[in-house]
Amino acid sequence: MVPVLQVEHLRKVFPVDDRRTLLAVDDVSFSVAAGEKVAIIGESGSGKTTIARMVARLTDVTAGRIFLQGTDITQLTGRKLREHYRHMQLVFQSPADSFDPRCTLGDGIAEGLRNFGWQKQAAWQEMERLLMLCGLEVEIAQRYPHEVSGGQCQRAAIARALALRPKLLLLDEATSALDVTVQADILALLARLQRELSLAYLFICHDIALVQDFCDRVLVMHEGRIVEEGTPDEVIGAPQQTYTQRLIDSVL
């Protein structure tokens, strides 16, 4: 079976000044199977967000290839990219910043559907269904992003991500800015959605304790490379690398 996402020998080099460069991601390969929850953990500067941005095509790769549902999207642009891209949707750390502050949440969620040819009324009904699926009241559609709590806004961001029925959600620190009780609620929501819709997750996170129960497979990043990979029990229970051990020892 074709994996939902497959990246091969991904590299990203950033220019620092005229002479120096920074190798942010160094020969990274991994895949995410349908319905699989894969976590990428690592500290600041390890390259995990750069990987997310390349996979999301928000930044170009220096070398390597990205396959989404078996299609090479590395060089796709414009309409073609958008056609394939709907299979993968993004949820970021700060939900209020990822909504247009001048639009209601309802408009923000329905916009993606309208872009793919849904009629106004049908899009609005689908939007309300999505809100309820994510545990929100339909009245929240009338509110603006700054009028709701962080947890509600993140639920709305998940509802928007689900609108195009993606196969894969890319969650970049999606629960990191939330209070722990809210974080627990959002993780429970993500776990339920995963079961009901058999979604795959690429879960980017710096909290190793968080991914232990949530994910099927963990990739540990350090200085642009994947230094360790396995099930959470393998990686946390019997780490092979000194860096992974150090990371685990630092958890309070």
Next chain:
Amino acid sequence: MNEIIRYDHVDVSYNGKCVLHDISFGVQPGEILGIAGESGSGKSTLLRAAMGLLGKDGLVTRGDIWYQGKSLPDLVPQELRRLCGADIGMIFQSAGSSFCAIRTVRAQLWEMMQAHGMTDAQLFEEQVQELFARFGFREPRRILESYPFELSGGMQQRVGVAAAMLLRPKVLLADEPTSALDVTVQKQVIEEMLLARELFGTAIMLVTHNIGVIRVMADKMLVLRAGEAVEYGSASELMLRPQAKYTQRLLAAVPQLRR
């Protein structure tokens, strides 16, 4: 009753709206109090009230904050300024942004010491070097000659703690001191604060949303929710047997690493 600082039925209001209600506790010398709570619970306001940093809209409307027989909210600004730094130190989430960006670390530490009455530059240099050595900084000279942005986030925070300790305060108020740091660096900063307590007997009031930090550092713990004290007691006892429903829910929501 040899408490170094005591909150006595404190209410704080912003624009007439009560954000902290009837908070009472005391901190012994050398004791670490962890103050836990979620966003908007009033935990930062609690520290700011002691420092007179509530801004023009905020006011201690009831109760007193006692520091060695003085009521902090009633002090005139000059007197409070003399206490702040020298007797009561502060560190915030981002030490990098509490330093001035265009002057070296040495220039800023020297200015701070001058403001508190030091005139001997040679003595200053010796004290700084000695303190940095005790905190185990490997390149004290390089750090002093650096501009804040030339140091890593973790190093900025460690320098922030060291800077606060230069004046040997009796109480250190720490507002989310490790929240912006990676876990490996967080551990270093925690160890540095514990060392500061060990070396100088400093009491610490530690505000954080990270229960793990309180678990490893604090002797006592105060749980805040929506401006009210939910629970107060020995940190280890409270973590083991939380009485209040909210504390139970808060502790249960913290992801725990099974090793």
